[in-house]
Structure formats: structure tokens, C-alpha cells
Amino acid sequence: MSFPPSSCRLAIAISIAILPVIPARAAPTGQAATLDTVVVTAAPVSPLTFELDPRQPRQPVPASDGADYLKTIPGFSAVRNGGTNGDPVLRGMFGSRLNLLSNDGAMPGACPARMDNPLSYVSPETYDQLIVIKGPQTVLWGPGASAGTVRFRRDTPHFDQADVQTQGSLLGGSHGRSDQVLGATAGNQHGYLRFDGNHSRADDYRDGDGNRVPSAWDKWNTDAALGWTPDADTLLEVTAGAGDGEARYAGRGMDGSQFKRSSYGLRFEKGNIGPVLKALQANVYYNDADHVMDNYSLRDPNPMSMMPMPMAANVDRRTQGGRLAAQWQWTQLSIDAGIDGQNSRHRQRSASERGSYRQMPWSTDAEFDNVGLFSEATWAFNPLRRLVTGARVDRARVTDKRQTIAGMGMGMPMANPSAGQTREETLPSGFVRLEQDSTDGAISGFIGVGHSERMPDYWELFSPDQGPADSVNAFSALQPEKTTQLDVGAQYHSPKLDAWVSAYAGRVQDFILFRYMPGGMMGRMSSDDNIDARIHGGEAGLQYRPAQNWKLEASMSQAWGENRDEGRPLPQMPPLESRISLAYDNQRWNAGALLRVVAGQSRVAVGEGNVVGSDLGPSPGFATLAINGGYRFNDHWWISAGIDNLFDRNYSEHLNLAGNTDFGYPADAVRINEPGRTGWLKLNFSYQ
Template sequence: MTALSLPARALGCAPLSSHLTPGALACALLLTGPALAAGDAPTAPTAPVPTLRDVVVTAVHDHSPVQVVANPKQPRQPVPASDAADYLKTIPGFSAIRSGGSNSDPVFRGQFGSRLPLLTNGTQLLGACPGRMDAPSSYISPETFDALTVVKGPQTVIWGPGASAGVVRFDRERPDFTEPGVRFSASLQGGSADRNDQNVDLQAGNAQMYVRVTANQSHGQDYQDGNGRRVPSAWDKWNADVALGFTPDADTLLELSAGAGDGEARYGGRGMDGTQFQRDSWGLRFEKTHLTPWLTKLEAQLYRNRADHVMDNFSLRTFAPGGSMAMPMASNVRRDTSGARLAATLQWQPDWQLVTGLDAMHSPHEKRAGSPSQHYSAKPWQRDAKFEGLGAFAELSWQAQADTRWVGGLRLDRAKAWRYTTASTTTGMGAMPAMPTMPTTTGTDQRSRTALPSGFVRWEHTLAPQSALVYVGLGHVQRFPDYWELISPGNSAANAGNAFATLRPEKTTQLDLGAQWKGADWQLWTSAYVGVVRDYILFDYAAMKSAVRNVDARTAGFELGASQRLSTAWTAQGTLAYSWGRNSSDDRPLPQMPPLEARLGLDYAQGPWSAGGLWRLVAAQHRHANGQGNVVGRDLGASAGFGVLSLHAGYRINNHLKLAAGVDNLLDKNYAEHLNLAGNAGFGYPGGVRINEPGRTLWLRADMQF
């Protein structure tokens, strides 16, 4: 990726280099100078004065039954995230499989991949790499969105199929312009390992229309672990999105959106690096509310997201023969995901509400390969897979009494998959021999499942005097195997063919329960789950290959959180999360389960000043299943526990500008997460060795709103 990013071009500023240059700072000052000169002068009556939040987030608490809601624009510790997985780690129950400095893959309650769909503005963008080097989370820049919503467990049916672990939604809210106006917000961030990020959000409109532009760039060099050892982890990425909305009245919205992005990343735990993460997206959505007394909302949406990903073993590293790659090679993979959604909200009296509709998805996958002497761009695309889905859903809410609410839903999905076999095949993880001049299709296999039912029912009860809430929900999900499970295991034609023919849909039945208590100065919440999974999809690793099969499994776990206001300035908070799983078929632990984790925080906020600390404590993990895992990671044995201390402080200069600084891993602890990729000898890491996390990290951030 070139040093000049699209956001910098769009702003008309000097090019942004690989570190925070004087030109970049001058660009920031140019943007903020007029507003800073104005100080706290009253703004025009056409727009409210924005107020920056004072607190740097160290823990995210449950918002409502089975749901977490957060503001991804708000500063957080550890150092504000460069991808979706990095941000989600703030939420109890989430962890991540680290690939490098960026582009990790999120894990919730030990569940991963299509069990946990990630949606942006209600759409899906699926990565193309057979090993999920470009996981969907790698294309999401959290700070360019307004709201993050997590639904825990199989407790909704309206956001697509297969969501047995939960649903994650990143959304941009509709700008509200009752009078003509312009709004602008931005953030600048710098830190250790040459970390520098820039984010901008520009909105302009009136009562009839609006335009919104969001853009960001994020960069980091290789970091050093707690022992001072360099870890290959550099990245550079950018994203830019524009939305044009028409609002002829308060009840109508028609929005057209488009976006693009690109980047590159080094991976210490893989045999290849990502040299292109090209994304282009477009969408059209329509919303109409208050159509009739009983039809309160109608939604329609069309979208197309494309991921065009390139990986090679020579551009970002010195090539070294090893494993299945005896020569320099490159692989270009592409996946188009297009879809549609239609939903209606019906209301009967104030007590009954029904959301019902249809959604559909179409997603072909293509590939081509090359080498330094034979560039992949000169080769034709070769289709290897295609997936389609169609679903119908209905979710009903009933306020049975003033203190009791029932929620239930049913969903029925039809899924189809095609596998295209060709004259050229791959023979190992990452092995990509040269392709023929023209692709030669030798056969096409198809499998489908016409009826994949899912559903749930949940009881919610408010305890007097309206300060406590309890809930119990029972859900069932049948999930069709995804691309990574059906097509890509081991990149072996024999393994993939066997999986395609024999792998059964995964069937999860789970009981979710929890409670919330709130007082004037305190909050306590807990959520727990117990699940049974028939035909759980499990990966077995041997040498450089993997195979996939169905087993039966059991899962359980909990999340717990509390906060207490100690005085007008001080607040203490903490969270605790634990996940447990067992492979009933093999009578051994389920792999890739994160260990017990606690977060303890102490925050101070008084006037323009704020400060705080975060102590993250992770227990040793002795429950493991060596050689088993998922398409990205496998268990490498027991892992040691660790504790990491981080501090931050901030100062709000005025209603428009706030500065924050922090130090993560203050004591320079050398540690590694339990969920991890195996090391790669091409970067000096022997196989089976966990990659260490960053050592002491300093960061400085400025947030602006006008």
C-alpha cells in the first residue's frame, strides 16, 4: 500500500508516511485550528454543541438482557483498537486469536468463525483466505462506526443464520438534521512501535438530505515483547466510506452508501504475509415508519461486499524455504458477498410486537496464484466454491404484565454449497503452484440443506422496585458448514472432498440466564449459559495438514461484572469471564477455550481531568486438546497465567478537544495468550511456540468534535 492514504487525499493534506510526520501534524492543526481559536464560543443554533466523553473505557458492561451495547468511538484501554477483534476483547467473554499486530480473529465463549457473524450496517463481508488471514474483523475499523451491539447466545433470529455463539453488529446511525448544519469529529493517535492512527467523520445535511464521509488510516511497525524481542507484526491499512441519504419526511429514509479500503500486514505466526486487503462495498437501504397503526416499520436492504486479498512469502519478509513452500509464491483470493433483507415490524396494541421478514445471501469464491517471475494478475480467476442462503424469520415480543416480558422467534433457512474441482490443486497449507494458462474445470459438486430450523424463547422479569431484572432463555440453532469448514481444511483436495461430502450441520441447543441489579451508585450483572452441541465441527491437525469432522460437545460458562461509585470522582469496576467445553465423543476438553479472566479497574473523573488503571489477570489454562482446534488456531498445550497493569490519564481542554495518554503493560511483562497461532520458522519461530504479546506500550491520543 502506498504511503499516501485515501483519507489524507480526501482532506487535501500532505501525504501520511509510515510514522506521524510533521506534515501529518500540520494537517491535523489545519483542520482543528479555527475551532481551537474559537475556544468555547457559542455555536450556531442550527446544531447542538457536542460534548466529548471524559472516561477512557476499561470495561464494558451488559446493557440489557443478553445484550451489550458500546460506543466504539470512545477511547479505551488497552491502546485503541485497529480492528474489530481488538475492540471486542474489551467485552467480557471475548478473546482473540492473534495473527500479528492487527487483524486478529474474535472468539466469544470459545466459539469462533461463522458461529459468531460480524455485521456492518446489517451486511456481511466474508474474507477470502482459506486460513482466515483476512478474517471479517480485519476489514472493520471500529471508530468509524457509532454503535456496537452484541447479542449473546442464540437469542435472536432476525440477523441471519447460524448465530449459535451470538451476533456482533457495528452500525452507523442516521444523522439527524432538523436544521441545515455541518458536524465534524476526528481523532489522532500515536504510540510505541510507530503506531499512528487518524480518523475523521464529516456530516452535512438538512431536513431533506444528508451526506456522511468516514475515513481512517492505521499504522504500526513490528512491536517488541516483554523480553525486548522483535515480533513480526507490522501493518498499514485505510478505509473510507460515504453515505448519501434522502429524508423527505421524518418517517422516510433512502440511503445509498459506498466504501473502499486496503492494507498490508506481517504475520509472525504464518507462512505468508498479507500484502493486499482490498475491500469495496456498496449498499442501498430503505426505511419507512408509522405506515399504519399496526404496520410501524418497513425495512429493505441490498448490498454487495467484495474482499480481494493477496498473500505471499517474499514481499514483507526475506524468503526462506520451509514447510510446504520451497519457492517464493503468491496467492490472490477473492470473495463477493451480496445479499438482500426485507423486514416488517407489526404492532398490536402496546403489548405485542412482531418483526418478520426474509434475507438472502450469494457468495462465490475465486482464486489464482503466481510467483515473482509469473505475476498472479496475469493469470485467470478460477472459481473453487459458491455458497447461497435464503431464510425466513419471525420474532415476537409480548409484554404479558407490567413486570414480565416474553420474547420468542423462529427461523427457517435453506443453504446450498458448490465445490468446483479443477486441473490444478494445492498440496499443503499455503502451497500454491503455478496455474495453467486457462482454468480447466473437471467437475462440480453440490450439496444443500432445505430445512435448517432455529428458534428461541426468553422470559424477562423485572423485580420490584424496578431495580433488578432476571431472564432465562432457551435457544436452538442449526448451522450449515461454512467455506473454511467445507472447502479449505488442509488445502488438500482429498481432505476437502471428504469434508464436503460428509460434514453435517452443527446443532446447538443452549440455555442462557442472567440478572442485573442497579442502584444509585452501583451496578451488578451476571450472565451464564449451558449448551449441548450435536455434530460440533472440529479440526484435527497433523504436521502441515488438517482434517475436519463432527463430534458431540458440551459447553458452559459465565460472565460477571460490577461497578461501584466510591465518591463523586472515583469509580471501581471489575469483570470476570470463564468458558468451559468438553468433546463428548473423544472424552477430552474442547480445544481453543480461553482461560478464566478478570479485569479490575479504578477510574477518576473530576472537572476536566480523568485518569484510571486496568489490571488484567488471566489464569493458567490446563484444559487443552493438543492438535485440535479450528481453521485458524490449534491447542499448543497448557499455558501460563499472567497479570498486566495499564494506566491512563486525560484532560478535556474544552467541549471540542480532549487529550488522553496511556501506558499499556506498565511493568513490561513478557507473556503470551492461550489462544494463539503456531509460530512460523520463516520468522524464526519454531512450530508450536506461542507468539508473545507487546511489551510496554506508550500512546497519546487527541479527540476533536465540532
């Protein structure tokens, strides 16, 4: 397997090596350093919103990508790929139903089957904050977002005097797992320079029966930011980033031999402008994903497969956009309003000889444009009751630039009937939500109704072999998806007990459903269509502190969906899941245990699903136990360790890909098993 360029590895290694000689700075008088224990289940800041520090150690073994970290939040799961780059799922909803942002910019990925989904390019520990809003309950961060909004953010550093801040970690674990993370910021009252970098690798893991699962990865990311802060209320920041990697996939006919990322951004913020106009925010971004898939870099071509010869496909997606927003504040009313826009171009090339794709010309197949106007207002009737409402309208445009398409799913090219055609849609979205707190502040709750209309994305318009019945292709006939959903929730706080619950019920008109059948270049043909669907479910959790230093946590999540047109289950619904943990922490030592219990799933629609996967059949339930512990040397250094799947159970997740015959899996669909017993050790440091 390849590694990041030697200069990048050397820079990270030298930086980590010199950290112990940086002078330690004590926390300001009266402030104690905050050193959190291992995260096993995240708790919400409200029944609707979760805010986490993704740099905290977590169990199972700390995440290698954004989707993996989201699984600590009840309601999230992932379509499993094996070792890394799973595709996030919230409440059974997948793909562009989730608005996934990093530093408030979009990076959709380029693979027609989402091998490089947006969170493949996110290294969680290089970000300061993860914010999740469930349901169509905000309009501020882009179109769609019927399932929810996910934002990985980096904070703006502020310095009163010249200073240097550093933080990072070193991780080692079973199956060759090795991670290095470094963040460093230098600045003064006039500005700052920030660097974030990481390298993560792992070998193939072994499941609970000791069988090797092709799942190795090796990837790195670096990001830099230069900020100008002429006063406490003004920021001008320029950013640049790059990354690359590779990953083996037991459930795919090709591996990812390149995940090359280029990112640039510019941000301006101005606060405390006046008595009414409080703030202005503006940002522009440019993200490019240059992704290579092949069947020879990380495996040998299988002469008995659908691709017996070496083959490679190079896909590239350039996404650029921006956002301008203003905030107004009166005595009882606050308003956030603005405009955002995005342009995304997709192109591809391929060849059948090793490395020869580089000599092939690029062919652009799709271009997307979106412009949206949004406004969100909060009216405080009194200190305990608020009405929050928002609306946005998006003008979406998609152009089909394919000159040919695969005929009859067999890979034989034919003229594209929709070549050069453009589709345009006007898509309204909005919500209204009532929030109420109790007089003693112990209880808070909300009830809200939201509506979201979503343009079909690249994978829904361009990846299927066929579109709806009697259509020339998916591009010509697939309709926008329309979700109307009721969300309710409540939260309780007391000295010994915190508890929360959230629930939802929705109707999805023109839900976009994939169907698979035998045939096609990859052994099966795909089509997608619009159906009507119903969804409902919810999540609940509690945190009980029976004695000093002790904490008991529990959470549960359930998602349910129905294909109303055919009166049968909606596919790709995660089963009922519960997590129970017990932890001890005396501010020096900490220890904990996590029991994860997942029910069997019998409500399936075999052969139906999304662009990544389909239901393979019913799945059995399972339970796993993990343990963890840690020690704080001082305010700057602490160590944590854990063992996942302590009893070496052999199991697989319901949302999963079938093992590929290239690796000896049978032709009949067999789910990829999860890792067996896995140990890990992590050292964290922070000089703030």
C-alpha cells in the same frame, strides 16, 4: 511498507487541518456534552446485550480492527495473529458461529485460513454503535449465530436546519503506531452527505524481553453515504466504501500484501406508518474482498521452508444480499418479521513469480446461497414481565466448483470427486426467553432457551485437506452444526452499585472440529469432522461508586467445553480472565488503572482446533497493569493517554499462533509474545 493513495492521505490531512477553524457550536440549552472516559471493560445494557460507542478511547491501546475492540466485552477473546487482524472468539466459539455484520451487511473475507477475517475490514472508530447479543437469542440478523451476533452500525443523521458536524481523532504510540480518523456530515432537513475515513499503521513491536515480533501493518478505509430524508419518518440512503492495507504475520508462512475492499449499499426505512404497522426496513448490499498473500512483499522467502521460492495467492470473495423486515405493534404484542438472502462467490489464482499472479486466470471454487424467513415477537404480560420468542428457517445451498483438489495433503492435484455437486439443507432455528423486572426497577433478569442450526462455512467445507473418515472430502460429508443452549442472566442497579451476571450451558451436536498432523504443503495436514460437544460458562461484572468522581469496576469470564465423543477437552477454550479497574473523573481530569489477570489453561487438546489455529499445549497465567489519564479542554476537544503492560511483562495469550520459522522461531510450536511496555497518546475532537 505501502501507504494509502496520496490523494486519500491528502484529503484526510486537509480535513483534519481545517477542523479548528469550523465554528464551535454550543450544546443546546439544558444539555451537557457527554464526554466519556477511557473504556477498559464494557458494561451491558441488559445481561444479554451490550451496546457501545466504538469511538470512545479504550485501553489497551485503541483498536485497529473490529476483533480487537470486542475484547473490551467480557466473554470475548481472539486468536492472536500478532499486531492486527486477530480472529474473534466468544465463549470459546469461533468463525461462523458468530454472525459478524457491518452496516447490516456481511463481508466474510476470502483467505482459506481467515487471514482476512470479517472484522479485518472493520475500523471500529468509523462506526457509531456496536451491538452484541450473546447466545442464540435472536433470529433477526441472519443464519447461524449460535455463539452470538455482532453488529457495527452507523447512525442516521437528522438535521432541523443546514449544518455541518465533524468528529475524529489523532493517535500516536510506541512501535510507530499512528492513526488518523475523520468523520464529517453535512445536511439539512431534506438529506445529508456523510464521509468516514481512517488510516492506521504500526511497525513491528517488541515483547517484554525486547525481542522484535513481526507484526507491522498499514491500512486505510473510506466510506461515504448520501441520504434523502423527505420527512422525519422516511429515509433513502446509498453508500459506497473502499479500503486496502497490508500486514506482517509472525505466525504465518505468508503475509497479507493486499486487503482491498469495495462496498456498496442501498437502504430504505419508513416509520410511523399506521396504528398497527409501525415500520418497514429494507436494505441491499454488495461487498467484495480482494486479498493477496505472499512471502516476498513484507519478508524474504526462506530457502529452508516449505515455500523456498517467491509465491503469491490472490483470493476474492464477492458477497451480496439484502433484507426486508416489517414491524407491527399492538397493545401488548409487537412483531418483527421478514426475509433475508445472501449469495457469496469465492475464486482464486496463484503464481510462483513476483507479481505474476495478476496474469493468471481466476478459478471459482465455491458458491454459497442462503434464503431465510424470520419472525420475532415480544408479548408484555404487564409492564414488568415479557415473553420474547423467535423462529427462522433457512434454505442453504453450496456448490463445489473445484475441478481438482490436493491429493493426500501433499499438494499433488487430483480430480475432485465432488466437482459440480450441490448440497442443500433446510435449517430451523428459534428461541424463547422470559424477562422479568422488579417493581422498583432495581433488578432485571431473564432465562431463555435457543436452538441454532448452522451450515458449514467456506473454511470448514473447502479448506481442510481431508474430511470425516471414509469421505472423499469435507464438502461431501460434513454435517450442519446444531446448538441448543440455555442462557440466564440478571442485572442490579442502585445509586452506588451496578452488577450483572450471565451464564450459559449448551449441547452442540455435530460440532465441527479441526485436527492437524504433520505433512502437507504448509508443513501439516488438516482434517475436520463432526463430534458431539458440551459447553458452559459465564460472565459477571460490577461497577461500584464509593465516592463522587470515583469508580471501581470488575469483570470475570469463564468458558468450558468438552468433546463428548472422546471424553476430553474441547480445544481453543480461553482461560479464566478477570479485569479490575479504578478510575477518577471530575469532568475535566480523569485517570485510571487496569489490572488484567488471566489464569493458566491446562485443559487442552493439542493439535486440534479450527481453521486458523490449534491448541499448542498448556499455557501459564499472567497479569498486566495498565494506566491511563485524560483532560477535557472544552466540550469539543479532549486528550487521553495510556501505558499498557506498565511493568514490561513478557507473556503470550493462550489462543495464539505458533511463530513461523521464516522469522527465526523454532520448529517446535512457540506462541507469539504480546507487546511489552506500550505508550499512547490520543486527541479527540467533536463538533456536533
